[in-house]
Amino acid sequence: MKETRDSIADIWGSRTGYEGQWPVRVDERVEEEPDHWVQSACVLCSNGCGCDIGVKDGRIVGVRGRAVDSVNHGRLGPKGLHGWVANNSPDRLTKPLIRRNGKLEEATWDEAMSLIVSKSKELIDKHTASSIGFYTSGQLFLEEYYALGVVGKAGLGTPHMDGNTRLCTATAAAALKVSFGSDGQPGSYSDLDTTEAILHVGHNIASQQTVLWMRVLDRLAGPNPPKLVVIDPRATYTVEKATVHLAPRVGTNIPVMNGLLHLIIEAGQINQEYIDAHTLGFEELKQIVAKWTPDRVERLTGVPADKLREAAHILGTCNSLVSTALQGVYQSMQATASAVQVNNLHLLRGLIGRPGSGIYQMNGQPTAQSTRECGADGDLPGFRNWGNEEHIQQLADLWNVHPDQIPHWSPPTHAMQLWRYCEQGSIKMLWISGTNPLVSLPDLARARKILAKEDLFVIVQDAFPTETTALADVVLPAAIWGEKTGCFTNVGRTVHISHKAVDPPGEARSDFDIFVDYSQRMDFRDKDGNPLLTSTWQTTEDAFNAWRECTRGRPCDYTGMSYAKLTGGSGIQWPCNEQYPDGKPHLYEDGVFSTDIDYCETYGHDLETGAPRSKDDYKLLDPKGKAFLKGVDYEPPHEEPDESYPLWLTTGRLVYHFHTRTKTGRSKALYDAAPDSYVQLATEDAARYGIAEGDMVEVTSRRGKVLEPARIGDIEPGLVFIPFHYGYWDKPDRPRAANELTLTEWDPVSKQPHFKYAAVRIRKV
Amino acid sequence: MLLSHYLGLLENSEKQLTDAFEHVSRKHKDEPDIEQICQKLSAWSREHHGKIMSFVEKYSEEQSNEPANLKRDLFTQKRSGSLALLRDLHDVWLLTQEVQLCWIVIRQAALGLRDEELKACYAFCSARTKRQGDWLLGRIKQAAPQTLLVAEE
Numbered sequence: 044m045k046e047t048r049d050s051i052a053d054i055w056g057s058r059t060g061y062e063g064q065w066p067v068r069v070d071e072r073v074e075e076e077p078d079h080w081v082q083s084a085c086v087l088c089s090n091g092c093g094c095d096i097g098v099k100d101g102r103i104v105g106v107r108g109r110a111v112d113s114v115n116h117g118r119l120g121p122k123g124l125h126g127w128v129a130n131n132s133p134d135r136l137t138k139p140l141i142r143r144n145g146k147l148e149e150a151t152w153d154e155a156m157s158l159i160v161s162k163s164k165e166l167i168d169k170h171t172a173s174s175i176g177f178y179t180s181g182q183l184f185l186e187e188y189y190a191l192g193v194v195g196k197a198g199l200g201t202p203h204m205d206g207n208t209r210l211c212t213a214t215a216a217a218a219l220k221v222s223f224g225s226d227g228q229p230g231s232y233s234d235l236d237t238t239e240a241i242l243h244v245g246h247n248i249a250s251q252q253t254v255l256w257m258r259v260l261d262r263l264a265g266p267n268p269p270k271l272v273v274i275d276p277r278a279t280y281t282v283e284k285a286t287v288h289l290a291p292r293v294g295t296n297i298p299v300m301n302g303l304l305h306l307i308i309e310a311g312q313i314n315q316e317y318i319d320a321h322t323l324g325f326e327e328l329k330q331i332v333a334k335w336t337p338d339r340v341e342r343l344t345g346v347p348a349d350k351l352r353e354a355a356h357i358l359g360t361c362n363s364l365v366s367t368a369l370q371g372v373y374q375s376m377q378a379t380a381s382a383v384q385v386n387n388l389h390l391l392r393g394l395i396g397r398p399g400s401g402i403y404q405m406n407g408q409p410t411a412q413s414t415r416e417c418g419a420d421g422d423l424p425g426f427r428n429w430g431n432e433e434h435i436q437q438l439a440d441l442w443n444v445h446p447d448q449i450p451h452w453s454p455p456t457h458a459m460q461l462w463r464y465c466e467q468g469s470i471k472m473l474w475i476s477g478t479n480p481l482v483s484l485p486d487l488a489r490a491r492k493i494l495a496k497e498d499l500f501v502i503v504q505d506a507f508p509t510e511t512t513a514l515a516d517v518v519l520p521a522a523i524w525g526e527k528t529g530c531f532t533n534v535g536r537t538v539h540i541s542h543k544a545v546d547p548p549g550e551a552r553s554d555f556d557i558f559v560d561y562s563q564r565m566d567f568r569d570k571d572g573n574p575l576l577t578s579t580w581q582t583t584e585d586a587f588n589a590w591r592e593c594t595r596g597r598p599c600d601y602t603g604m605s606y607a608k609l610t611g612g613s614g615i616q617w618p619c620n621e622q623y624p625d626g627k628p629h630l631y632e633d634g635v636f637s638t639d640i641d642y643c644e645t646y647g648h649d650l651e652t653g654a655p656r657s658k659d660d661y662k663l664l665d666p667k668g669k670a671f672l673k674g675v676d677y678e679p680p681h682e683e684p685d686e687s688y689p690l691w692l693t694t695g696r697l698v699y700h701f702h703t704r705t706k707t708g709r710s711k712a713l714y715d716a717a718p719d720s721y722v723q724l725a726t727e728d729a730a731r732y733g734i735a736e737g738d739m740v741e742v743t744s745r746r747g748k749v750l751e752p753a754r755i756g757d758i759e760p761g762l763v764f765i766p767f768h769y770g771y772w773d774k775p776d777r778p779r780a781a782n783e784l785t786l787t788e789w790d791p792v793s794k795q796p797h798f799k800y801a802a803v804r805i806r807k808v
Numbered sequence: 809m810l811l812s813h814y815l816g817l818l819e820n821s822e823k824q825l826t827d828a829f830e831h832v833s834r835k836h837k838d839e840p841d842i843e844q845i846c847q848k849l850s851a852w853s854r855e856h857h858g859k860i861m862s863f864v865e866k867y868s869e870e871q872s873n874e875p876a877n878l879k880r881d882l883f884t885q886k887r888s889g890s891l892a893l894l895r896d897l898h899d900v901w902l903l904t905q906e907v908q909l910c911w912i913v914i915r916q917a918a919l920g921l922r923d924e925e926l927k928a929c930y931a932f933c934s935a936r937t938k939r940q941g942d943w944l945l946g947r948i949k950q951a952a953p954q955t956l957l958v959a960e961e
């Protein structure tokens with residue numbers, strides 16, 4: 044076995060302080076010497092590090108980072124170096140399963156697909172295609188999402204398509220649309236190499252995107268380190284390196300951000316020229332934030348006024364700034380509004396669209412950006428606007444179908460609504476691909492009841508048996524990363540190709556093949572009676588080429604990319620077209636945003652109620668390429684601690700695991716590094732309840748209870764934390780999934796559920 | 809001067825709207841977005857009602873008993889099933905239109921009276937009434953196809 048570094052013990056490896064170019068370091072871990080290497084990128088977080096897969100005798104035996112890749116310069120983190128082991132796990136699903144007499148039994152592909160097709164046809168006949176819903180993932184490849192998008196929207200014509208990206212990145216997309224008119228990160232990872240200051244809000248980057256954090260650490264170790272402002276209620280690894288750490292009470296992101304903006308405006312540190320030329324809404328925003336004086340912020344959030352001033356001074360005086368936000372913002376109260384405040388900070392200071400300044404409305408999942416681009420979630424392919432007839436017509440032309448075949452009569456169904464329709468019985472068939480909602484959804488007891496319903500036909504397409512496959516009517520064994528070819532976009536707009544390295548086990552098939560097969564069996568046809576697009580797709584490359592056409596003239600322009608161009612070198616950022624053949628590191632360099640009425644992805648929402656704005660309303664605003672500055676006032680969370688449930692619960696991630704551990708839990712090294720869940724308590728709370736380190740603690744909310752061993756320290760009093768990764772497949776003996784406790788409720792704009800707060804009580808058992 | 813007549817109508821309508829949002833919030837609490845947003849929108853109407861009261865007092869010389877007759881035939885039947893949500897949202901939307909129309913009428917008078925305070929009150933409240941209506945309409949549009957085409961009684 045060869046391992047260039049022990050990433051389990053030393054998560055980020057050794058430091059190489061730098062100025063200018065981030066030096067290369069190739070991390071590698073192989074169990075045997077590979078006979079050849081195959082180009083890919085890591086899919087265990089939204090960083091998407093370029094890597095090669097080592098293959099020996101048709102088996103994956105290891106990985107190494109790609110030195111040429113612009114994202115990671117050869118580095119890999121613990122999940123990347125160890126996660127691939129799951130591919131070889133003996134418990135892979137290798138045959139389709141059909142529930143017969145209450146039990147899942149092996150079946151042939153033909154039996155499974157025929158059953159799905161006959162069920163679909165029967166439902167469409169009786170109840171229209173709106174009785175069928177799709178719930179996908181942030182784990183598939185771009186070609187698969189596009190295939191799913193075409194099958195669902197042009198083939199079936201169901202409005203019910205979304206994915207678990209709703210749980211993780213919907214707010215990122217919403218915030219970018221609100222401010223800039225379209226999805227897409229304005230900056231580039233290379234901004235970290237030169238920036239003077241970094242702001243992380245609700246983003247535990249050290250644990251989530253370990254390799255991106257290495258880049259920050261190496262800057263901090265270099266001659267000209269950036270100042271680091273971290274906003275997080277917990278003392279994480281990220282916080283350890285902060286110049287200033289603000290630890291607000293749960294649910295108070297808005298007051299903190301309003302307070303920071305207020306101080307910066309008051310100090311005259313804004314770029315008035317930029318604001319006048321390129322934004323709308325400054326006066327309203329100024330009025331809203333003016334109420335948030337440091338003292339008022341301190342009273343409400345617990346952030347000392349002096350600390351707030353210190354942070355505002357850094358953010359108000361730096362000449363370049365990189366900001367990132369993640370779940371601490373997206374899964375909290377006023378999610379979209381808070382994320383938008385981060386955009387506002389950059390707009391007010393004019394720190395956008397140039398090297399050193401970037402905003403990363405981060406993604407939790409590796410290929411979430413691809414879902415959003417391709418329209419397998421609540422968006423339309425190519426960032427098209429569901430309210431714009433012209434955009435619908437473009438899709439109808441591409442697919443040669445009648446525009447009304449494509450559901451666009453109301454806002455797209457979001458995931459939580461989709462589950463609600465299943466609960467009420469008006470969605471009667473739910474097709475889940477590549478995700479495990481029975482660990483990841485909020486309020487698990489309710490989710491389990493829904494999936495167990497007699498009148499809901501559940502199809503689950505996955506590589507492993509999970510809590511969710513256990514309740515399926517049909518299980519389809521899927522090929523995963525390394526076993527199929529496809530592309531995906533990371534959070535920084537960088538597109539990677541991942542080539543097939545080995546065959547999938549048994550009869551497992553790629554998600555792409557499954558969707559195309561369904562389309563053929565359903566005999567979906569276009570207006571001229573020809574088989575719908577998907578039926579002419581033999582390979583994923585055909586689908587990629589079709590997708591390229593779909594992106595022409597849109598912000599995510601792929602027309603300059605091809606499989607050939609993506610192969611051999613680094614990943615490439617979109618837009619990539621004739622004008623930018625090697626991709627474009629920064630959007631909005633000219634201060635012209637995607638808000639033009641004919642171009643924008645959305646006409647926007649009311650930030651407080653989530654009401655969609657109509658085209659006529661938008662016409663009155665007529666932004667013509669100006670960005671929106673939008674603000675809201677504070678609203679308290681919907682559930683707050685009281686006498687019966689006196690503590691706040693918040694959830695989050697661990698460095699060694701990804702999502703519901705479907706893969707990382709099957710890598711021995713990662714499993715052993717973090718084998719079980721826990722509840723983290725402040726020393727004061729532990730003393731009050733008589734709990735010692737390691738004691739078993741019962742945590743109860745209005746929705747359920749879990750039993751977790753106690754871990755004490757590094758958290759504010761009154762707050763308890765449980766990592767969200769753990770479910771039941773490897774430990775059925777005690778309730779431990781954090782989502783037994785969380786709430787079924789969501790942000791009005793992004794529709795992302797609020798996982799970050801719930802009122803709980805604890806007791807030692 | 810008959811302004812007080814219309815202020816009474818408006819005051820009564822905002823009160824009904826407050827109650828209607830409250831009612832829908834409670835009745836449809838299985839729909840989490842309905843529960844929360846309706847509570848918020850109910851609070852908006854309650855606030856509007858408070859603001860209007862000061863004008864009712866200011867222009868109270870001529871009372872009218874119109875408001876008592878206004879009570880619309882809304883939310884009277886005990887609806888259930890998936891149609892109930894759609895019909896309830898429909899009725900609340902109608903109430904928002906009633907409020908909006910009252911405001912338009914009153915604004916005309918406020919202009920004539922050059923009552924700056926009433927004009928400001930109009931600007932604040934009627935903008936929010938529009939947002940209430942917009943939210944209802946968006947939610948109605950979302951619920952309509954599923955309710956009418958797929959859901960069963």
Ligand code: SF4
Nearest residue numbers: 085088091092120123
């Ligand atoms: S940072 Fe993310 S993408 Fe990179 S190796 Fe680690 S898990 Fe994989």
